[in-house]
Structures are given as structure tokens and as C-alpha cells.
Amino acid sequence: MPSFWSKYSNMESKINAVQDIIKNEFTIRNTDIQEAMQSLTSSGGKQLRPAFFLLFSQFGDKNKAKPEETQLKIAASLEVLHMATLIHDDVIDDSPLRRGQVTIQSQYGKDIAVYTGDLLFTIFFKLMLETMSDTPYMAINAKIMRNILLGELDQMSLRFNQTQHIRQYLHAISGKTAALFKLASQEGAYFGGASTEIIHRSARIGHSIGMAFQILDDILDYTADPKTFNKPILEDLATGVYSLPLLLALQKNPDSFKPLLDKERNISESECRQVAQLVIDNQGVSEAREIAKCYTQKAINDIKKLPNNPSKKLLLKLTNELLKRHI
Amino acid sequence: MPSFWSKYSNMESKINAVQDIIKNEFTIRNTDIQEAMQSLTSSGGKQLRPAFFLLFSQFGDKNKAKPEETQLKIAASLEVLHMATLIHDDVIDDSPLRRGQVTIQSQYGKDIAVYTGDLLFTIFFKLMLETMSDTPYMAINAKIMRNILLGELDQMSLRFNQTQHIRQYLHAISGKTAALFKLASQEGAYFGGASTEIIHRSARIGHSIGMAFQILDDILDYTADPKTFNKPILEDLATGVYSLPLLLALQKNPDSFKPLLDKERNISESECRQVAQLVIDNQGVSEAREIAKCYTQKAINDIKKLPNNPSKKLLLKLTNELLKRHI
Numbered sequence: 001m002p003s004f005w006s007k008y009s010n011m012e013s014k015i016n017a018v019q020d021i022i023k024n025e026f027t028i029r030n031t032d033i034q035e036a037m038q039s040l041t042s043s044g045g046k047q048l049r050p051a052f053f054l055l056f057s058q059f060g061d062k063n064k065a066k067p068e069e070t071q072l073k074i075a076a077s078l079e080v081l082h083m084a085t086l087i088h089d090d091v092i093d094d095s096p097l098r099r100g101q102v103t104i105q106s107q108y109g110k111d112i113a114v115y116t117g118d119l120l121f122t123i124f125f126k127l128m129l130e131t132m133s134d135t136p137y138m139a140i141n142a143k144i145m146r147n148i149l150l151g152e153l154d155q156m157s158l159r160f161n162q163t164q165h166i167r168q169y170l171h172a173i174s175g176k177t178a179a180l181f182k183l184a185s186q187e188g189a190y191f192g193g194a195s196t197e198i199i200h201r202s203a204r205i206g207h208s209i210g211m212a213f214q215i216l217d218d219i220l221d222y223t224a225d226p227k228t229f230n231k232p233i234l235e236d237l238a239t240g241v242y243s244l245p246l247l248l249a250l251q252k253n254p255d256s257f258k259p260l261l262d263k264e265r266n267i268s269e270s271e272c273r274q275v276a277q278l279v280i281d282n283q284g285v286s287e288a289r290e291i292a293k294c295y296t297q298k299a300i301n302d303i304k305k306l307p308n309n310p311s312k313k314l315l316l317k318l319t320n321e322l323l324k325r326h327i
Numbered sequence: 328m329p330s331f332w333s334k335y336s337n338m339e340s341k342i343n344a345v346q347d348i349i350k351n352e353f354t355i356r357n358t359d360i361q362e363a364m365q366s367l368t369s370s371g372g373k374q375l376r377p378a379f380f381l382l383f384s385q386f387g388d389k390n391k392a393k394p395e396e397t398q399l400k401i402a403a404s405l406e407v408l409h410m411a412t413l414i415h416d417d418v419i420d421d422s423p424l425r426r427g428q429v430t431i432q433s434q435y436g437k438d439i440a441v442y443t444g445d446l447l448f449t450i451f452f453k454l455m456l457e458t459m460s461d462t463p464y465m466a467i468n469a470k471i472m473r474n475i476l477l478g479e480l481d482q483m484s485l486r487f488n489q490t491q492h493i494r495q496y497l498h499a500i501s502g503k504t505a506a507l508f509k510l511a512s513q514e515g516a517y518f519g520g521a522s523t524e525i526i527h528r529s530a531r532i533g534h535s536i537g538m539a540f541q542i543l544d545d546i547l548d549y550t551a552d553p554k555t556f557n558k559p560i561l562e563d564l565a566t567g568v569y570s571l572p573l574l575l576a577l578q579k580n581p582d583s584f585k586p587l588l589d590k591e592r593n594i595s596e597s598e599c600r601q602v603a604q605l606v607i608d609n610q611g612v613s614e615a616r617e618i619a620k621c622y623t624q625k626a627i628n629d630i631k632k633l634p635n636n637p638s639k640k641l642l643l644k645l646t647n648e649l650l651k652r653h654i
Contacts, residue, residue: 030480088445091418092438111419114441115479118415121448122473129466139456146449152442153357 004046008314011051014072018050021076025123033116036108040083049082049184050075052209056188056202058311064193070131071191077127077141078184084120085148087113137187144183151175159240160264162250162257169247170211177217178210185209201302205315208299212322215292218243222276222285233276237267244291246275249284256282296322331373335641338378341399345377348403352450360443363435367410376409376511377402379536383515383529385638391520397458398518404454404468405511411447412475414440448472464514471510478502486567487591489577489584496574497538504544505537512536528629532642535626539649542619545570549603549612560603564594571618573602576611623649 005012019041026037053075057065065071090103091113103113124145132138154172158164185206189199221233222245236243242250250257256278260271267275279285299319306312332339346368353364380402384392392398417430418440430440451472459465481499485491512533516526548560549572563570569577577584583605587598594602606612626646633639 028477028480030477030484032484033480085445088441092441111483112480114415114419114444115476115483117441118412118444118448119473119476119480121445122469122476125452125469125472126466129469133460133465138460139453142449142452142456145452146446149442149446149449150355150357153355153360153439153446156438156442157357157359 005051010310011054011314014054014075015047015051017072018047018054018075018079021073021127022079025076025080025127028119032108033112033119036112037116037120040087047079048213049078049180052181052184052206053078053188053191055311055315056185056194056206057192058309059189059198059202059307060193060195062193066131066191066193071188073127073131074187074191075184077124077131078180078187080120080124080127081141081145081148082180084117084124085152087117087120089152091117132191135190137190140186141183144179147175147179149175151177151179155241158242160261161240161242162254162261164242164247166244166247166251169242169244173211173214174207177214178207181210181213182206198306201305205299205302208295208302209319209322212292212295212299215244215288215295216322219245219285219288219292221245222279233272237261237272237275238265240264244288245279245284247284248287249279249282253278253282296320332378337637338381338641341381341402342374342378344399345374345381345402345406348400348454349406352403352407352454355446359435360439360446363439364443364447367414374406375540376405376507379508379511379533380405380515380518382638382642383512383521383533384519385636386516386525386529386633387520387522389520393458393518393520400454400458401514401518402511404451404458405507405514407447407451407454408468408472408475409507411444411451412479414444414447416479418444459518462517464517467513468510471506474502474506476502478504478506482568485569487588488567488569489581489588491569491574493571493574493578496569496571500538500541501534504541505534508537508540509533525633528632532626532629535622535629536646536649539619539622539626542571542615542622543649546572546612546615546619548572549606560599564588564599564602565592567591571615572606572611574611575614576606576609580605580609623647 005015022041023038026034026041028034028037054071057071066074087103091110108116128138128141132141151172151174154168155176158168158172182203183206186199186203189202194202221236221243246257250261257275260267260275260278263271296319300316303312303315303319306315332342349368350365353361353368355361355364381398384398414430418437435443455465455468459468478499478501481495482503485495485499509530510533513526513530516529521529548563548570573584577588584602587594587602587605590598623646627643630639630642630646633642
């Protein structure tokens with residue numbers, strides 16, 4: 001049970017229903033894989049994407065909204081798509097842990113992990129077919145899935161590039177992360193029977209929150225507990241993924257970073273610490289936080305224009321928490 | 328240009344049109360990946376799946392058939408799905424070559440290869456949306472894609488299992504390989520405007536040909552040029568994938584195989600040669616060939632019941648060639 005939602009009983013019961021749909025779809029004849037997929041579901045995470053869907057589904061005309069069962073399935077489809085991309089990310093990063101659990105690829109091997117991710121794409125596809133084949137959202141989902149992958153590929157083609165622009169980073173995370181938050185919010189509004197205006201606003205809010213979310217995630221690498229602090233930075237630097245705090249600092253002071261970053265994959269742990277310190281000294285973290293704040297503020301301004309209801313309150317609360325700490 | 332079809336000018340021009348559709352879909356902003364994907368298209372292969380689609384599309388009522396443009400796109404979708412699974416197979420096998428060309432993962436790294444495969448799934452999905460959203464074939468495609476992956480996963484869960492049944496092998500290849508041949512044939516008939524009876528027959532023919540195709544591919548590992556001969560066997564044995572010739576021989580004489588197969592991943596090249604010799608001595612190859620022959624004969628009997636036309640002739644010719652050599 002995702003304890004994150006336990007304070008909000010209405011949301012919690014819906015999120016549990018979404019989890020049940022996912023677990024049910026994960027029933028396959030191969031019991032090993034079934035267990036692996038189901039353990040991924042119960043390890044939970046915050047289910048933010050289904051949650052955004054469910055929250056945004058509350059701003060429409062109840063008479064125009066799709067039945068609750070359909071809505072829950074669509075919310076599930078968003079989490080399944082997210083899980084598929086996570087599993088493939090883990091294969092690529094060779095990550096041993098995800099959501100505090102052993103990853104599928106480290107437990108079962110990358111072969112099983114690649115196919116399990118693919119299998120989740122087919123479940124995503126099936127859930128869409130069962131819920132939205134009479135709507136434009138089949139095509140929108142296909143496009144978003146494509147954007148997510150192009151975002152990942154963009155990020156890869158920029159690896160070790162010390163002269164990349166901030167807008168290239170923003171473009172990559174817009175595909176990689178914000179696209180799915182945008183989709184969740186927009187779909188929630190649409191299938192909740194909202195007006196075109198509210199659907200557009202919801203899409204915009206989802207995009208802004210997704211951008212803030214990814215930037216704050218990237219900042220966290222530089223501000224987390226010093227004991228675990230270097231691991232993600234080390235991984236990102238050694239694989240050439242330069243996130244916003246580094247890029248902002250690098251722009252200001254390229255010469256001091258160059259000898260360290262030129263080592264590329266051979267950068268040592270102590271050199272990573274030097275890079276991290278240089279990022280902080282050159283205001284990389286504080287400026288990245290300002291940019292995240294802009295996106296969060298933009299989201300809040302848009303949320304305030306939504307009709308008043310308990311979902312609006314909860315959205316404001318969640319978005320404000322984004323500013324203070326990384327949810 | 329796929330020289331395989333150059334003797335059949337009508338087919339060749341259609342296959343070229345299918346290739347053009349695929350190349351066009353592969354136009355993305357990331358030029359590296361675009362080149363990688365397009366080189367995969369031009370290296371070609373025999374395009375058997377689109378070809379089966381196109382051949383089976385000739386047995387219907389022209390007035391009920393979908394427009395040619397739609398048909399070519401669906402033919403392209405089959406090849407794109409096939410390519411996606413190939414790319415992910417290469418990631419798993421760490422294969423350096425595919426269709427005589429350097430694989431995407433060996434040239435660009437497994438990260439790019441995983442996402443490129445995923446990207447192909449989205450193109451597959453897009454092509455379906457553009458051609459069949461008003462038909463039951465969206466759901467059928469989703470199910471087949473799922474079966475292909477479950478077939479791969481089944482095969483993995485059977486690795487190093489010396490007591491697996493022949494029917495488990497047949498079940499795995501039915502998903503892994505035959506499902507896509509079946510889909511290609513069945514879809515061809517359906518979108519060519521054929522009767523329900525012909526659609527069912529086409530599905531059966533595709534299944535039989537797919538089964539024969541995979542069995543003959545597995546036999547080839549034991550009968551290919553001795554210079555290259557051991558590589559695939561070595562790979563399969565070392566990764567624990569036991570194909571039909573080995574399973575048939577193993578059933579008869581488990582004790583002589585046991586000490587060799589018990590070495591699992593540590594099997595040496597000379598031990599692989601011993602296994603291969605044992606397979607031949609215990610009629611593994613000859614009996615597997617008989618089983619392939621049954622499937623081919625079943626396909627031929629069904630093809631003979633199709634209406635007479637040039638496609639029927641070509642289908643018979645292709646299927647007969649399957650018996651003599653591996654096309």
C-alpha cells in the first residue's frame with residue numbers, strides 16, 4: 001500500500017484500485033516474470049502519474065466523464081508505460097536498485113529485463129485499446145511514447161558535450177520526463193469530461209510540474225546526504241550525462257571544469273567531488289533551483305485558475321511541496 | 328534493393344514501396360539513430376513477413392480490399408515489429424553482426440539499441456493507428472506482440488533445462504517466430520478482402536510455415552559450413568538454449584549428454600563439438616528435419632486449397648524451397 005497517499009483516503013483507495021488493475025494485467029504463465037513484475041508494483045513508488053490523472057479527472061462535467069472503471073484503467077496505463085521505461089533505463093544504467101528494491105535486470109539478467117519492459121509496452125497498448133480507441137488519445141499516446149524515447153536518445157547524443165545549450169537540456173527533459181506528466185494531466189481532464197480550456201490548462205500544468213520535477217531530481221544529486229551523495233553524480237559524470245546544475249556552472253567557468261570533464265569515463269571519485277564542489281561554488285545548484293521555481297510557480301498560477309474543489313487543493317499542496325523538498 | 332525478390336518484378340516493386348514507407352518513418356531529428364535505423368532497412372533481409380502479407384492479400388475480393396497504400400503500410404508495420412524484436416535480441420545476445428551488418432548495439436552501444444528498439448515499437452503502433460483502428464486487428468496485433476515476447480521469455484525460463492519437453496520447445500517457437508508469420512498471412516488475407524474461410528486458412532498456413540522456418544533455422548546450426556559451424560551452437564549451448572535437434576537426441580540418450588551439458592556456461596569449444604556430434608549420431612538432425620517437413624507439408628496442403636492465382640504459385644514455390652534449403 002503506497003503510504004504516500006494514506007493521508008488522503010479518497011486518493012488512496014483509487015490508487016489501490018489502479019495497483020490492482022496493474023497486478024491483474026501482470027498475470028502471465030511465466031511465474032518468475034510474474035513475480036518480478038508484481039514485486040515492482042508493490043514496491044510502489046508514489047504513483048504520481050496515475051495520481052495526476054485522477055486529480056485532473058475531477059474538473060469536468062460528471063455527465064461527460066468516462067466511467068470510473070475506464071478512468072482507473074487509463075491511470076494504470078500511465079504507470080505501466082512509466083514502469084516500462086524505468087526497466088529499460090535500469091538495463092542501460094546497470095542499476096542494482098530501483099525504488100529500494102533489487103532491479104529486474106540485476107535479479108533476472110538483462111535479457112529478461114529487456115523483454116519484460118517490452119511486455120509492459122504491450123500491456124500499456126492493451127489498456128489503451130480497452131479504453132480509448134474511440135478517442136484521439138490513442139494517437140496522442142503514441143506520439144508521447146515516441147517523444148519520451150526521443151528525449152532519452154537526445155540526452156544520449158549530448159553525452160560528454162561540454163558546449164551543449166541549456167535549451168538542449170530542457171528539450172531533452174521535456175520529452176524524457178515532462179511529456180508523461182503532461183499526458184497524465186491532460187488525459188485526466190479529458191476523460192473526466194472537462195472543457196477544452198481546462199484540458200489545455202491541465203496539459204500546461206502537467207508540463208510545468210514535470211519540468212520542475214526533473215530539475216529538482218537532478219539538483220538532488222548535488223544536495224543529497226553526503227554518504228550517498230557521490231554515487232549518482234559519479235554515475236552521471238562517468239556516463240557523460242550533464243544535468244542542469246552542472247551545465248549552468250559550466251557555462252560560467254568552462255576552463256575550470258575542462259581538465260576534469262575531459263577525462264570522460266575515466267573520472268575518479270575524488271575528481272567527481274571536485275566537479276560537485278565547482279558546481280556549487282559557481283551557483284549551479286542555486287540557479288537550477290531558481291529555474292525549477294519558475295516552473296513550479298507557473299504550475300501554481302495555472303492551478304489557481306482551475307475550478308475550486310478538493311483536487312485543486314491537493315494539487316496546490318503537492319506542487320508547493322515540490323518547492324520545499326523533492327516528493 | 329532486396330535481390331531475393333528481383334526475379335518477381337511485381338513483388339519487388341511492392342517490397343521496395345514497403346521499404347520506402349519504413350525509411351520515411353525512420354526520419355527523426357537524431358541523425359545518428361536515423362542513420363542506424365535506415366542502414367538496418369537497406370541491409371534488408373528477405374522481408375519475408377511483408378512479403379507473406381502481400382502474397383496473402385491477393386486471395387480476396389478486390390472490392391472489399393483496403394486501398395493499396397493501407398496494405399503497404401500494414402506490410403511495413405510487420406517488418407518494423409520484426410526489426411524491433413531483432414534489435415532487442417541483439418542487445419541480449421551481444422551479437423556483433425545481423426544480416427551481415429554491424430548491429431546497432433555493437434556500433435552505438437546497448438543504451439541506444441534498447442531505446443531504438445522501443446522507438447520501433449512506437450512506429451509499429453503509429454502505422455497500426457493509421458491503418459486499422461476501425462478493425463479488430465489492433466487488438467490482434469497487441470495479442471501477437473505479447474505472444475512473441477512471452478515466447479522469448481518461455482525460451483529463457485527453459486534455459487539449461489535438460490528435461491524440457493518437445494512440446495515446450497514447440498510452444499516457445501510458436502510464440503517467438505510462428506506468431507508473426509501467422510499474423511502476416513492472416514492480416515494479408517483480411518485486408519485483401521478475403522472470406523473468413525480463406526483468412527483462417529491463411530493464418531494456419533502462416534503458422535505452419537513459421538514453425539518450419541524456425542525449426543530449419545535451428546537445424547542449420549548443426550549443418551552449416553564447418554568453418555562457421557560451431558559459433559551458433561557454442562552460443563546456444565553456452566546460454567542454455569536447447570533447440571529441437573538437441574532435444575530430440577537428448578531424449579533418447581540423456582546420460583551421454585549429461586556430463587557435457589552439466590557444464591552449462593563453462594562448456595568448451597571442443598565439448599560443443601562433442602555435443603554436436605552426439606546430436607547427429609542420435610538422429611537429432613534427421614528427426615528434426617522430419618518434423619519441419621510435416622509443418623511444410625501441412626502448409627503446402629493448405630496452400631493448394633487456395634484459389635488459383637500467381638500468388639498461390641509463388642507461395643508454393645517459396646514453401647517448397649523451405650524444404651530444400653533455408654531461405
